[in-house]
Amino acid sequence: MEKQEHFTPQPTADGSYTFFSTEFNESFHSQFGAKQEAELKFVEPLNLRQRARNSPVFLLDICYGLGYNTAAALTAIWETNPDCKIELIALELDETVPKSAIAHQVLESYPAEIVEILAEFSITHSFQSDRLNAKLLLGDARITLQQVRSSGFKADAVFLDPFSPTVCPQLWTVEFLSLVAQCLKPDGNLATYSCSATVRSALVAAGLKIGSTSPVGRRTPGTVAGFSSAALPALSTSELEHLQTRAAVPYRDPNLNDNAESIIQRRYQEQQSSTLEPTSQWKKRHRISHHRTRHHRTREDTF
Numbered sequence: 001m002e003k004q005e006h007f008t009p010q011p012t013a014d015g016s017y018t019f020f021s022t023e024f025n026e027s028f029h030s031q032f033g034a035k036q037e038a039e040l041k042f043v044e045p046l047n048l049r050q051r052a053r054n055s056p057v058f059l060l061d062i063c064y065g066l067g068y069n070t071a072a073a074l075t076a077i078w079e080t081n082p083d084c085k086i087e088l089i090a091l092e093l094d095e096t097v098p099k100s101a102i103a104h105q106v107l108e109s110y111p112a113e114i115v116e117i118l119a120e121f122s123i124t125h126s127f128q129s130d131r132l133n134a135k136l137l138l139g140d141a142r143i144t145l146q147q148v149r150s151s152g153f154k155a156d157a158v159f160l161d162p163f164s165p166t167v168c169p170q171l172w173t174v175e176f177l178s179l180v181a182q183c184l185k186p187d188g189n190l191a192t193y194s195c196s197a198t199v200r201s202a203l204v205a206a207g208l209k210i211g212s213t214s215p216v217g218r219r220t221p222g223t224v225a226g227f228s229s230a231a232l233p234a235l236s237t238s239e240l241e242h243l244q245t246r247a248a249v250p251y252r253d254p255n256l257n258d259n260a261e262s263i264i265q266r267r268y269q270e271q272q273s274s275t276l277e278p279t280s281q282w283k284k285r286h287r288i289s290h291h292r293t294r295h296h297r298t299r300e301d302t303f
Helices: 034-043 068-080 097-104 112-125 143-151 174-182 196-203 235-242 260-272 281-288
Strands: 057-062 084-091 126-128 132-138 154-162 184-192 208-212 222-226
Touching: 034 068, 034 126, 034 154, 034 174, 034 184, 057 068, 057 143, 057 184, 057 208, 068 084, 068 112, 068 154, 084 281, 097 112, 126 222, 132 143, 174 184, 174 196, 196 222, 235 260
Parallel strands: 057 084, 057 154, 084 132, 154 184
Antiparallel strands: 126 132, 184 222, 208 222
16 A cells, blocks of 8 residues: 655745645745746636636646646636636546645635635545536546546646656656647647756647746746647747757657656666757856755756
8 A cells, every 4th residue: 555645734935835745855836836836837828817708618737736726727717707617627646635735724815615616626526516517537647638538628728737857757758748738729728837848849749839938936937838839928049949959858658657767767868869969068058057946845847
């Protein structure tokens, strides 16, 4: 039987709380703030307030975790259009995380109705009302996402929020992100906190165009992606050049069942034989420092 983690709320700079995962040795959110990260990394880049004008809105929350991204999305959509219908599918590996979030009342700054919905959601793994049809699928997202694809579900907005690529490469591979793309509407968008070249190159390999989102609490931006580049913020020259370095060699998981070590080793071997520019040269050219300041290890990107 797997050992279950015990989660203790940890304060972040905006006054909201997050958890620290001993399994992945990372916090679930940046120290800048769990609540503001949900808003600025996901709700705003995905234009959820604008999408709320056209009901229904289809949401796919990959790595539901404490529930911040869904809570922020429901709040933004219903503040804009109280009658908007929402179809939500959320994926989560560990059901103790959302249950612990409710038990520790970490979502209490959101409207009471939202908290009540997500409290029931964390226990029953579903919720139905005249405005919301929601399902929480538990288990390895590589498996549950295949179920989503088979159901024909297509999202207007995807929250891609796993632990960082270096500790959870399984959910950043070309194959997994190709599955994600297959669950996205033609005019839909995906957002993630990560700007790592390996993630961005995998999104491109999955058939998506990419753009940068504004930095939140750190110097690096996030990423927004979709099938069209028309409304996406352009990448800088430095970011474009980054995608031509060995850092951009993507993670691969051909059968969607390899462990993290195997996926990391496969990428390392591909990097060793790559003819792409060494990432160190790109860093030197743009004077990018290796230095990181961390309280706990948080989900930072490696170049």
